[in-house]
Amino acid sequence: MAAIPLTVRGAARLKEELHRLKTVERPAVINAISEARAQGDLSENAEYDAAKERQGFIEGRISELEAKLSNSQIIDPSQLEADGRVVFGTTVDLEDLETGETVTYQVVGDTEADIRANLISVSSPIARALIGKSAGDVAEVQAPSGPREYAILEVRYI
Known part of the structure; x- marks a missing residue:
């Protein structure tokens, strides 16, 4: 399996979620299952069915997070020496021309991408257009609405 690139902050978020699932969510669903069992007939017990479904989701998510973290390559942007070029982990200020x-x-990385938080996937069209460029360069992005040009104002490694 290929290494999954993660920033330090992204890895920390995944570890926090994994910890919460194991220490809060898993015990809560186990209690819900035992309470539903205590009510008797399981064949018509909606609470039991819902709790078992929730348990399956939690266990699946725990497995997914453990696999991602075990196969991850954690990259600290502040330790990069990329000579002012855009690389994985860099923060880029852009101006739409x-x-x-x-x-x-x-x-x-794909795992931690969230456009609402201005975190773009390294495999997205805009990131692919930016990789290797420096401040002062213009990047042409093939967006679904057509080509767009962005001036790179600043590249930071934070």
């Missing part, structure tokens, strides 16, 4: 809007993105 058409609208003049500025936006800041961090290039992260």
